[in-house]
Amino acid sequence: MVRFREDSHRRVRQRKKELEKEDEERRKQSITKIKQQAFNAATNRARKRRELSVTPIAKRTRNAYGLTPIAKRFHNKIMENKGIVPVNTAKEHRGRVKMMKKTEQKVTIFLRLLLNDSDNNN
Incomplete structure (x- = not known):
């Protein structure tokens, strides 16, 4: 056992x-x-x-557009057809306006400096 x-x-x-x-x-x-x-x-x-x-930016945006849901794509197209500016375009426009304003400010400051220099020289 x-x-x-x-x-x-x-x-x-x-x-x-x-x-x-x-x-x-x-x-x-x-x-x-x-x-x-x-x-x-x-x-x-x-x-x-x-x-x-x-990858170029255009191709990336095209891919991103292809990945968005169909309902959202149609909604964007309808808005564009009605003449409402899409958000991205509005942002780009705002960015361009800001840049233009900044360059205008720089130009005006430069012109003021030139005018002040010319006044001081006379």
Whole structure:
């Protein structure tokens, strides 16, 4: 009877060791898989960044336009047809106006300085 117990205990210990080895192998495989996924994600991010920097702006906007929902696209077209200026165009216009105002201010300041210099010289 004692001999049978010793054999069963030995088998149990061996099985435990086998299970621990299998668990360790699974852990290693999952870790390598996670590392590979992280590496792939990083390379994809870098590739997208490189491609975007090379892609012309018109193409990017075309892609963005293609990604917008259809209802929103139709809404924008309807607004454009009615003569309402789209938001992006309005922002661009505002930016141009600001730049024009800044250049006008610089020109007026420059002219004032010229006039003051000419008045002081006379």
